[in-house]
Amino acid sequence: MSEKKRILVVDDEPDFCAIVQGNLEKEGFEVEVAYDGIEGLEKVKANPPDAIVLDVMMPEKDGYAVCKELKGDPKYRDIPVLMLTAVASHVTSTRYSHYDGMSMEADDYLAKPASAEQITESIKWLLDMK
Secondary structure, eight states: OOOOOEEEEEOSOHHHHHHHHHHHHHTTOEEEEESSHHHHHHHHHHSOOSEEEEESSOSSSOHHHHHHHHHTSTTTTTSOEEEEEOOOTTOOSSSOOHHHHHHSSOSEEEESSOOHHHHHHHHHHHTTOO
C-alpha cells in the first residue's frame, strides 16, 4: 500500500481549514493546518508536504510572499502550490489582485469561494493522481 500524501492547508479561517481538511482526509490524504504564512513556512521547513493549499490574504505574511519564498528555494520549489483567494479580478482597492495570483509561481489558482471538492480535485490533479 502506498504512503499517504501529505497536504498542508494554510488559511487564517479555521472553519474553512476544517472543511478542507475533512474533505481531503476523506479522500485519503494526511492533512496539516497552519493559520498564517509564517506558521505555514515553518511547517514546510520542518516537514515538507507533498502539496500546499495556500490562501492569499492572511496576517503576518500573505500567500504571495509565502509562495515566492517557497518557489525561490531549491529545497521547496517543486512542492505543488494551489493558491486560493477571495480577491475578484475587478477589485482594485486592495494591494492584492487577480493578476498577482495568475503571475505568481503557484501551480494552480482557484478563486474563493472554492468548494472543498474543487480544492480536492485540484490537489489530485497537481499530484497527478487522477
